[in-house]
Amino acid sequence: MCYIYIEQMFITENFGILEKRRFLITRFRDNEWRRRMEPLEIAEEKVQIQVQGVTVDNSSLSLMEKLGILADSAKYDVACTSSGVERKGNGRDLGNCVKSGICHSFSSDGRCISLLKILMTNECIYDCKYCINRCSNDVPRATFTPEEICRLTMEFYRRNYIEGLFLSSGIIESPGRTMELMYRTLYLLRNVYRFNGYVHVKAIPGAPPELIRMTGFLADRMSVNLELPTAEGLRELAPNKHRRNILTPMRQIQNGIQVNRHDLMLYRHAPKFVAGGQSTQMIIGATGESDYQILNVAESLYQKFALKRVFYSAFVKVNEDKALPALPGGPPLLREHRLYQADWLLRFYGFEAHELLDEKRPFFNVMLDPKEDWAVRHLEQFPVEINRASYERLLRVPGIGVRSARRIVAARRSARLRFEDLGRIGVVLKRAVYFITCSGRMMYPTRLEEDYIVRNLTSEKDRVQFGSDGMSYRQMSLFDDGQYSLQPQQEDAYRVVTGQL
Amino acid sequence: MRVYQCEDSLEGVCTAIYRAYEEHADHQDTWIRTDQELMLFGEYIPVESDSERAEKVLRTLRRSFGQEDLERLGMALTTPEADKAQAVYRTVVHGLRTRPAPGHLLDHQTDPYILQTFRLAKKAGREFGQLREFIRFRELEQGILYAENCMKNDVLPYLMVHFADRFPQEDFAIRDIGRELMGIHPAGGDWYLTGSHALGEALRQTGYSVQEMAYEELFRYFCHKIAIKERKNIDLQNRMMPKRFQKFTIEFAKKGENC
Numbered sequence: 024m025c026y027i028y029i030e031q032m033f034i035t036e037n038f039g040i041l042e043k044r045r046f047l048i049t050r051f052r053d054n055e056w057r058r059r060m061e062p063l064e065i066a067e068e069k070v071q072i073q074v075q076g077v078t079v080d081n082s083s084l085s086l087m088e089k090l091g092i093l094a095d096s097a098k099y100d101v102a103c104t105s106s107g108v109e110r111k112g113n114g115r116d117l118g119n120c121v122k123s124g125i126c127h128s129f130s131s132d133g134r135c136i137s138l139l140k141i142l143m144t145n146e147c148i149y150d151c152k153y154c155i156n157r158c159s160n161d162v163p164r165a166t167f168t169p170e171e172i173c174r175l176t177m178e179f180y181r182r183n184y185i186e187g188l189f190l191s192s193g194i195i196e197s198p199g200r201t202m203e204l205m206y207r208t209l210y211l212l213r214n215v216y217r218f219n220g221y222v223h224v225k226a227i228p229g230a231p232p233e234l235i236r237m238t239g240f241l242a243d244r245m246s247v248n249l250e251l252p253t254a255e256g257l258r259e260l261a262p263n264k265h266r267r268n269i270l271t272p273m274r275q276i277q278n279g280i281q282v283n284r285h286d287l288m289l290y291r292h293a294p295k296f297v298a299g300g301q302s303t304q305m306i307i308g309a310t311g312e313s314d315y316q317i318l319n320v321a322e323s324l325y326q327k328f329a330l331k332r333v334f335y336s337a338f339v340k341v342n343e344d345k346a347l348p349a350l351p352g353g354p355p356l357l358r359e360h361r362l363y364q365a366d367w368l369l370r371f372y373g374f375e376a377h378e379l380l381d382e383k384r385p386f387f388n389v390m391l392d393p394k395e396d397w398a399v400r401h402l403e404q405f406p407v408e409i410n411r412a413s414y415e416r417l418l419r420v421p422g423i424g425v426r427s428a429r430r431i432v433a434a435r436r437s438a439r440l441r442f443e444d445l446g447r448i449g450v451v452l453k454r455a456v457y458f459i460t461c462s463g464r465m466m467y468p469t470r471l472e473e474d475y476i477v478r479n480l481t482s483e484k485d486r487v488q489f490g491s492d493g494m495s496y497r498q499m500s501l502f503d504d505g506q507y508s509l510q511p512q513q514e515d516a517y518r519v520v521t522g523q524l
Numbered sequence: 525m526r527v528y529q530c531e532d533s534l535e536g537v538c539t540a541i542y543r544a545y546e547e548h549a550d551h552q553d554t555w556i557r558t559d560q561e562l563m564l565f566g567e568y569i570p571v572e573s574d575s576e577r578a579e580k581v582l583r584t585l586r587r588s589f590g591q592e593d594l595e596r597l598g599m600a601l602t603t604p605e606a607d608k609a610q611a612v613y614r615t616v617v618h619g620l621r622t623r624p625a626p627g628h629l630l631d632h633q634t635d636p637y638i639l640q641t642f643r644l645a646k647k648a649g650r651e652f653g654q655l656r657e658f659i660r661f662r663e664l665e666q667g668i669l670y671a672e673n674c675m676k677n678d679v680l681p682y683l684m685v686h687f688a689d690r691f692p693q694e695d696f697a698i699r700d701i702g703r704e705l706m707g708i709h710p711a712g713g714d715w716y717l718t719g720s721h722a723l724g725e726a727l728r729q730t731g732y733s734v735q736e737m738a739y740e741e742l743f744r745y746f747c748h749k750i751a752i753k754e755r756k757n758i759d760l761q762n763r764m765m766p767k768r769f770q771k772f773t774i775e776f777a778k779k780g781e782n783c
Contacts, residue, residue: 090742094749112689119690126764127657128775130751133760140750175742178735181669181694182661183687184743184774339754354754433631437622444634 084165090175092165096145096156097191099341100248100304101334105137105186105221107299108243117181118220120243125186138189138223139176143167143205147193151250151261153309155341156193166195169208173216180220187221187243188212194227202230202238209241221299226276228268235272236296239279244299244331247273252320256310260346270328276301277328300331307362308338308355309347313385315376318365322376325369335362361387368393371425372418390481395421398458399473399480405458406465409445410435421480422455442466454480525553525563530571530609532558534601537609538578540571541616551617556609589619590626597629599652600644602678611640648677655679656686658769661696662740663733669696670727673772680707684715699724740774747775 084092106124126135144166145156155162172190179185190208195201205224212218224242226235239245247269251257254266276297283296303324305317321333337354340347365387368374372394379393380386388396398405398421407416409431417428427449434440434448442461446452456466457476469475526549530536540556555563562568586594597612614637619629630642661669669691680700684707687696692712699706699720706720762770770776 114692129761129764132751132755133757434633437632438634
């Protein structure tokens with residue numbers, strides 16, 4: 024009852040217009056909204072937005088054009104997961120949620136398309152140097168009306184194109200105004216269109232806490248983008264954003280989730296607040312932070328802010344700016360990949376950031392994944408006896424993941440495991456074989472030596488670089504170039520000729 | 525050696541398991557088969573499917589192993605493999621003898637039958653997961669949502685359960701082209717399975733609704749726009765979304781082309 028009272032009070036004070044929406048709830052029952060919906064062609068509502076004193080008339084854009092512009096602007100947001108919430112259908116409304124999340128398609132960059140990932144608007148009053156939508160950029164601008172977003176979400180969802188909505192936005196007029204529009208959209212989607220699927224929404228730093236709280240009751244996941252790993256980086260590249268403004272809503276959501284857990288223990292049917300937890304994302308490679316710094320930030324976010332996920336986004340240079348680094352080799356995808364691997368180790372494998380990296384070796388090994396790298400540096404802890412080692416020790420063996428470790432622990436209760444059983448269970452023996460024994464024996468005679476294991480773990484084509492010149496896998500240096508199997512491409516040759524290295 | 529020959533369905537296999545226990549068969553020397561292949565020295569016993577007996581077996585399995593394990597056994601039986609009934613039968617025998625905790629029926633993976641059941645359940649479960657992701661509904665003139673796909677495993681009932689929960693107020697139909705089966709869900713009602721040949725062809729002849737092409741085009745455009753060209757990786761895309769599913773999705777089909 025407490026929540027309903029607050030909601031009503033808040034709406035009455037700040038959003039007179041939502042009173043009308045409340046009336047609509049009583050009129051639109053079940054799927055009646057579809058029968059009453061206008062045809063696509065005449066649905067373009069006239070929206071006028073005041074941005075920095077310039078009035079933008081949005082009505083001339085078709086829905087297709089808006090979708091193109093606003094999906095294009097949203098694509099740099101990484102999070103597209105629909106996991107974390109298990110919600111059965113209620114027999115009346117459209118949608119349910121599956122805890123593991125569902126990917127519905129994959130785009131040509133190999134990333135999953137799970138949610139309708141769009142911006143509410145790409146108008147923005149901020150001038151973040153890395154962002155395509157910054158106010159100093161001359162790009163096509165568009166704004167969705169809440170009704171358009173709801174309609175697209177419903178129609179895509181019922182055709183099984185998407186699992187729900189991911190709504191982010193540029194800052195229009197002010198953070199409060201932007202958050203209000205987003206709240207209004209979600210309110211409409213949940214209460215008028217009766218959408219019961221997954222909704223991920225961005226919390227806008229600087230928006231009133233009441234609005235963030237209200238939005239949290241309508242969303243399954245919320246996220247506030249940390250943007251850059253350190254406050255210095257943020258000051259340099261996003262002068263309008265402040266670290267404190269970003270962390271404040273993050274803390275508020277964290278507290279809200281905790282309070283809600285207690286409420287749910289007392290009242291089973293209390294409304295759920297951000298049931299899927301919160302996440303954030305950082306841009307990798309735009310500023311000079313090391314992997315060690317980034318991983319430490321991620322670890323403290325998991326520990327202190329109880330985040331569900333931290334996403335890493337390899338920096339894609341979309342603006343020309345002297346403050347931004349030149350990336351002749353394209354976005355740092357391998358670095359991003361290594362960070363994700365380490366992130367998994369932090370969350371599921373019981374590793375800590377200082378075990379994987381330290382100040383002397385602040386970057387991940389390019390050739391070995393973080394777990395292999397840790398293992399070859401800690402050979403004193405190996406080999407591990409499969410039939411006796413604890414679950415935690417099994418998790419630290421390269422080639423054994425969470426699932427296979429669980430299956431090993433379960434299977435060895437009833438029988439002694441052999442190497443052939445491990446293969447069937449799903450252990451990647453190619454990697455694990457150097458680190459394990461079964462009944463006291465290794466699979467075949469191997470040496471427990473760093474260089475021997477590394478030589479065998481790295482793939483055939485890259486093995487040549489650990490040659491006779493004394494080069495080591497341990498840390499890349501400026502001179503580690505000549506013997507990669509990857510040949511320079513035509514673009515590289517062009518860059519050399521034109522001096523644009 | 526006793527061989528119970530039953531129908532290729534959950535009901536058939538459960539009835540055969542009931543018969544094996546009813547007749548106090550020696551489980552080490554008893555086989556349950558769903559195919560017609562003959563075994564040397566086998567004493568063949570045909571088994572008629574009996575829903576009452578099957579229900580009894582399912583009730584026992586649910587009580588002994590829990591819902592999760594029961595679903596995995598059911599999933600293993602959706603595969604087309606010849607030895608699935610035997611694997612499930614021997615897994616059940618092992619489970620009823622050792623009484624594992626709920627969710628732990630398939631833990632004993634050094635046993636070849638349990639391992640096989642696990643593999644089959646995993647294989648079918650993966651396909652079910654993929655179909656749940658990649659099935660695309662198209663709205664017909666009457667407002668019915670219609671989807672079709674080729675399924676290696678007989679997972680249509682599982683799909684119907686999933687989508688009936690998701691779209692309770694929608695009329696929708698899913699067609700398994702290979703098996704000529706169709707699951708039909710009337711809005712607000714219970715779903716059912718039926719033969720699909722005539723019905724499926726009739727539905728195919730029906731035109732699409734006015735807005736269908738517009739939304740398909742919108743989604744195609746969305747998929748195009750959401751990709752970051754600097755990260756282009758078609759191999760990864762194909763790995764994540766196998767080609768046999770791509771041909772049934774509208775974002776990979778060419779404009780105006782039927783899925």
